[in-house]
Amino acid sequence: MNLNEHPTVKRIREQEANLSVEDAPALDETWLRQLVLDAGADDVGFVEIERQELDDQRDDILNVFPRTKTLISYVVRMNREPLRSPARSIANLEFHHAGDEVNEIGRNLVGQLEGAGIKALNPSMGFPMEMDNFPGKVWVVSHKPVAVAAGLGMMGIHRNVIHEKFGNFILLGTILMEAEVVEYSRPIDFNPCLECKLCVAACPVGAISPQGDFNFSACYTHNYREFMGGFTDWTEQVVDSKNAIDYRDRVNDSESASMWQSLSFGANYKAAYCLSVCPAGEDVIAPYLADKKTHLKENVRPLQQKEETVYVLKNSDAEQHVAKRFPHKPIKHVGNTLRPGNISGFIQGVPLVFQPGKSEALNATYHFTFTGAEHREVTIVIQDKKIDVKEGHHGEPDLRVTADTKTWIGFLRKEKNIVWALITRRIRLKGSPKLLLAFGNCFPQ
Numbered sequence: 001m002n003l004n005e006h007p008t009v010k011r012i013r014e015q016e017a018n019l020s021v022e023d024a025p026a027l028d029e030t031w032l033r034q035l036v037l038d039a040g041a042d043d044v045g046f047v048e049i050e051r052q053e054l055d056d057q058r059d060d061i062l063n064v065f066p067r068t069k070t071l072i073s074y075v076v077r078m079n080r081e082p083l084r085s086p087a088r089s090i091a092n093l094e095f096h097h098a099g100d101e102v103n104e105i106g107r108n109l110v111g112q113l114e115g116a117g118i119k120a121l122n123p124s125m126g127f128p129m130e131m132d133n134f135p136g137k138v139w140v141v142s143h144k145p146v147a148v149a150a151g152l153g154m155m156g157i158h159r160n161v162i163h164e165k166f167g168n169f170i171l172l173g174t175i176l177m178e179a180e181v182v183e184y185s186r187p188i189d190f191n192p193c194l195e196c197k198l199c200v201a202a203c204p205v206g207a208i209s210p211q212g213d214f215n216f217s218a219c220y221t222h223n224y225r226e227f228m229g230g231f232t233d234w235t236e237q238v239v240d241s242k243n244a245i246d247y248r249d250r251v252n253d254s255e256s257a258s259m260w261q262s263l264s265f266g267a268n269y270k271a272a273y274c275l276s277v278c279p280a281g282e283d284v285i286a287p288y289l290a291d292k293k294t295h296l297k298e299n300v301r302p303l304q305q306k307e308e309t310v311y312v313l314k315n316s317d318a319e320q321h322v323a324k325r326f327p328h329k330p331i332k333h334v335g336n337t338l339r340p341g342n343i344s345g346f347i348q349g350v351p352l353v354f355q356p357g358k359s360e361a362l363n364a365t366y367h368f369t370f371t372g373a374e375h376r377e378v379t380i381v382i383q384d385k386k387i388d389v390k391e392g393h394h395g396e397p398d399l400r401v402t403a404d405t406k407t408w409i410g411f412l413r414k415e416k417n418i419v420w421a422l423i424t425r426r427i428r429l430k431g432s433p434k435l436l437l438a439f440g441n442c443f444p445q
Contacts, residue, residue, distance in 0.1 A: 026180040027118075032072070035112065040105045041074035041173075042166065045150025045185035053149040057142055065121045067178035072109070073143070073150035076102050078169045080284065084276045086302045091276070092268040095171075099266075102173040109175055119178040143172035151185040156193035157200070157212050158274035164192045167281025168274075192280045198296075199274035202303050204310050204329060206321030208274065209356075216352040217338055217444065218318035222311045223271045226262035229337035230311070234259055236335060255309075270311070273303045313444030317357040336444050339413050343374045343405055346412065347389060350443075356385040359442040364435055367397035372405040382442060399431035399439075 003009055029046060036044040049058060049068050061068055082094035106122035113120040123141045144161050148154055152172075153163040160168045200208045207219035220229060234251065241247035251259075262268050277300045279288035288295045307328055312318040314333045322331050338353050340346040359382050368378040379395065381388045407426040410416030421427040429436060 026182045029181050029183045029185075032181060036072060036074050036105075036109060039108050039112070040076070040101060042077040042170075043075040043152055043163065045073050045147070045152050046181045047071045047073060047146055047149045048180070048184050051149055051184075053145055057145075061141060061176060064123065065176045067119055068121075068176040069180045070177045070184075071141075071146050071150070072175040072177055073147045073152055074102075074105065074173050074175075075147070075152050075163060075166065075170045076105065076173070077166045078171060080167075080169050083169060083272070084299050086306050088269065088271070091272065092266070095269065095272075096266045098171045102171050106173050106175055113175075113177060113179075121176045123174060123176065141174045141176070143174050146174050147172050148187055149185075151188050154188060154191040154193065156191070156278065156280065157195060157197070158203075158208055158278065159214055160275060160278075162192040162278070162280045164188055164190075165282045167192070167284035168278045169281070169284065194280050194285075196279065198277040198279065198300055202273040202277045202300055204271055204273065204303075204308070204322065204326055205312065205318040206325065207318070213356065215317055215355070217313065217336075217355075218316065218321075220338065220352075221313055221316075221318065221334060221336075223269050224267075225270050225311045225334070226259055227267045230334070231259070231263075232337045233335040270308075271303075276303060315355075315358070315441075316444040317355045320357060340409060342409065343370050343376050346409070347376070347378055347391075350380065350389050351387055353443050354382075354387045355442055355444060359385050359387070362438050362442065364398040364438070365395050366435070366439060367393045367400045369393075369400070369402045370405045370408060371402065372407075374405045380439075382439070387442075397431070399429065399435040401427065401429055401436065403427040 004013075032046070033044055047054065048070060049061065054061070054071070061071075076098050078094055078098045083091045085091055103122075110120045110122050144155065144159075147161050153161040153170075156162045156168060158168070161170065161172065162168045163170050197210055200210050203219075205215075205218040205222045207215045207223075209215075224230060237250045238247065241250060258268065279285050279295060304326070305328075307330075309332050310318075310322045310326070310329045311332050311334045312322060313336050319331060319333075322329055336353070338349055340349050363383045364381075366380045366382075368376075368380065370376045370378075377391070377393050379390045379393055379397070381390075381395070403421075404426040407416055407421050411418055411421060411427070418427070422429070
């Protein structure tokens with residue numbers, strides 16, 4: 001059969017002949033906003049793909065949906081009291097219910113847009129993560145910066161978006177859409193964050209510093225214990241166990257049950273206390289302003305006083321913080337699953353696992369040259385308890401490290417012995433070996 005003579009093809013050709021790109025006007029933002037609100041969202045904003053705030057993720061977005069012209073960012077409000085409960089099973093149930101609502105809204109909106117002839121994609125809905133460069137970027141869309149650009153709030157000191165009305169008791173969704181909008185949203189002109197530092201006081205692992213610095217690995221290791229990274233560590237505990245008794249020594253019955261529950265019904269956050277105690281937002285702030293002592297007594301102290309296992313990496317800042325700040329909370333050492341699979345993952349991951357407290361006496365510049373499977377040159381500067389990572393060699397180094405790529409990655413993953421690597425010259429140093437030891441001390445073992 002001649003394809004052009006097929007009835008369906010002829011009908012589509014006739015429709016295309018009556019349309020042109022110029023015939024597709026930009027969408028009215030008032031109509032689109034109402035469409036999203038009617039679908040169940042509590043607030044919404046629109047961001048053009050060219051917006052500067054999307055520079056670091058635009059390539060990823062266009063890679064999965066090249067037609068993207070507009071990002072629809074929407075908010076679903078969560079109930080506050082469940083999230084403030086010391087029983088995290090109750091808090092997690094609210095997270096899951098709101099997450100289901102976010103996904104359902106996204107699914108319905110994509111269907112309505114496509115019904116109107118507008119192609120759209122919702123990357124919130126279980127979109128496959130690219131894990132090759134883990135612990136590098138693994139999300140197709142980072143919802144938080146999109147929401148900020150869309151005027152749905154600002155980032156607080158705890159690294160969560162705070163909506164000016166709903167506070168941080170929200171979940172975010174994003175839809176990629178091929179159509180343009182007549183008028184796009186703009187960021188709000190103030191930050192709802194009160195800088196009250198209650199999130200600092202409540203965090204069991206000290207992930208948020210009073211100065212606003214954030215320890216990613218501390219938060220990831222404990223709060224996300226039953227997500228991807230913690231699951232990887234748990235499976236290794238299963239494999240390493242000699243028998244059932246040895247396994248129970250490593251993982252108690254409650255932990256096994258909790259992991260099963262996460263796998264069966266949805267991963268559970270271990271803390272998220274920073275969300276629980278935050279008083280910011282028009283709908284949230286009144287009781288805090290009326291009686292700050294009661295807010296502390298009812299919402300902060302129960303979380304601080306709760307006896308719970310805190311998961312930390314050995315020799316980490318988090319371990320020291322728990323022992324000093326919350327001695328009544330048992331510490332459990334777990335494996336570091338923020339381990340790279342290649343040099344790109346190493347470069348992206350170094351700032352995420354860096355421990356400022358362990359670098360207090362170190363001020364040094366390192367030049368890394370990687371050879372073999374990947375050739376890269378990197379400069380890492382550790383100074384004043386901060387780390388800076390740059391592509392290429394810059395400045396005068398205190399230590400030069402030349403390493404075969406596979407050997408270096410194997411060393412980081414504890415699959416290669418550093419002494420063997422130095423003897424065989426697969427890793428070569430120019431400068432004091434003590435500086436390499438000091439470098440290693442800045443990262444959890």
